[in-house]
Amino acid sequence: MATHPYIPNSVPAVRAAMLREVGAASTExxxxxIPAALRMQAPLNLPAPHLSEARLKRHVDGLLRKNQHCGAHLSFLGGGCYQHHVPAVCDEINGRSEFATAYAGEPYDDHGRFQALFEYCSMMGALLEMDVVNVPVYDGLQAAATAVRMASRHTGRRRVVVAGNINPDKLSMMRNYGRADLDFDIAPFDPATGLLDKTGLAALLGQDTAALYLDVPSFLGTIDDGAALAAAAHAAGALFVVGVDPLSLGVLATPASYGADIVCGDIQPLGMHMNYGGGQGGFIASHDDPAIVMQYPSRLFGIVPTSVPGEYGFGDVAYSRTSFDKRENGNEFVGTAAALWGITAGVFLALMGPQGMGELATGIAQRTAYAKQRMARIPGLRITHGGSCHFREFVVNFDGAGLPVAAINAALLKQGMFGGHDLSADFPVLGQSALYAFSEVHTQEDIDLLCATLEKAIQQ
Incomplete structure (x- = not known):
């Protein structure tokens, strides 16, 4: 290994001293x-280094210029990460040094962060009509995987029934996270409606079922009958776990109101920009049932009075249940928290308030309805689940146009638009279909332009 000016342990004498200190003959x-078969047997094929900061900056700038982003393109791409307006105050607060640098440990007094996260949890609890909300985990996919594991620990059962109209990435995360102690059954959905097949579901629920997992809205944008599914899950002695888009609660009933035991989701729509792999944060919520609360592996913040009248402190609740305290004996290992995004979401919720959340969700629902009506008039297109209710997203089928989704999206991209999320590989039963998403950033003119561009793409 060559000596590097910024890596002290690349100096041979320093490396030798470090190895002597730990009693190792070499870094090997x-x-x-690690088994030899799993280890790389040759050096990494790395490019030549850039030997100055100016050259490195030029190189990175060149890479970034290749990106085509939603600031320059009109986007109708959703499927788990969405373009929403981010109020300037969200960026202003999360950019403050006391928040941007606050990580997971407490080597310093950090009561401001504790209070900010407590306020976030309180507002999320009010939105969800739940008593307990965790400090955000990495993303909504991890939150869902953790929620079903919580249900398994609570019930002592290992089988989880998952609605088939789920995000395939979320299902993959669940399977990966629960591979040691969970078994998964996929409840079929009706391709004609996008809704869960209740007959097929009934055949899967049994006395070994830990949880029924459902997204409302589903990955396909449809809205299932949560109350009926909650009753079915509870009749089998299972918990009803619901993934929810927090923005949708401005117009939809909360999962708690129709029987959900655990609710989870992603807070990305609450004041976070889309970016390359970040901007996600997962929430988990439940009623104040101690048996369920003790299954949370992630941190919970609470408020307590101090010895000074009128002053309060903020900190961890039931810390002893976490892996921070119990280490390998904890419910699960918990690593990086999305604390900064929790603070950002708290700012967003405080700014919007109940009325603002209602107005925002209503506007999204109206745009979704208009887009469905407008796109249904395009020859060669079909709104796959046109008879179902949708929030923000719906499936568009292109079989009648005789074109694959990839060709349609390529034509849209040439016109400065990102088309819908291609479903043809993950949901072949839906044919050549794409998932189109709409939000408050889209105007009626944007939707009309999309439809006009689609018509031209099909005619060509």
């Missing part, structure tokens, strides 16, 4: 437990 000793 640190990897002895």
């Amino acid at each position: 000793d640190f990897f002895a437990d």
Whole structure:
């Protein structure tokens, strides 16, 4: 290894001293437990280094210029990460040094962060009509995977029934996260309606079922009958776990109101920009049932009075249940928290208030309805689940146009638009279909322009 000016342990004498200190003959000793078949046997094929900051900056700028982003393109792409307006105050607050630099540990007094996260949890609890909300985990996919594991620990059962109209990435995360102690059954959905097949579901629910997992709205944008599904889950002695888009609660009933035991989701729509792999944060919520609360692996913040009258403190609740305290004996290992995004979401919720959330969700529902009506008039297109209710997203089928989704999206991109999320590989039963998403940033003119561009693409 060559000596590097910014890496002290690349100096041979320093490396030798460090190895002597830990009793290792070489750095190879640190990897002895990894089977040889899993270890790389040749050096990485890395490009030549950039030897100055100016050259490195030029190189990175060149890479960034290749990106085509939603600031320059009109986007109708959703499927788990969405373009929404981010109020300037959200960026102003989350950019403050006391928040941007606050990580997971407490080597310093950090009561401001604790209070900010407590306020976020309180507002999320009010939105969800739940008593307990965690400090955000990495993203909504992890939150869903953790929620079904919580249900398994609570019930002592290992089988989870998952609605088939789920985000495939979320299902993959669940399977990966629960591969050691969970079994998964996929409840079929009706391709004609996008809704869960209740007959098929009934055949899967049994006395070994830990949880029924459902997204409302579903990945396909449809809205299932949550009350009936909650009753079915509870009749089998299982918990009803619901993934929810928090923005949708401005117009839809809360999962708690129709029987959900655990609610989870992603807070990205609450004041976070889309970016390349970030901007996600997962929430988990429940009623104040101690048996369920003790299954949370992530941090919970509470408020308590101090010895000074009128002053309060903020900090961890039931810390002893976490892996921070119990280490390998904890419910699950918990790592990086999305605390900064929780603070950002708290700012967003405080800014919007109940009336603002209602107005925002109503506007999204109206745009979704208009887009469905407008796109249904395009020859060669079909709104796959046109008879179902939708929020923000719906499936558009292109079989009648005789074109694959990839060709349609390529034609749209040439006109400065990102088309819908291609479903043809993950949901072949839906044919050549794409998932189109609409939000408050889209105007009627934007939707009309999309439809006109689609018509031209099909005619060509």
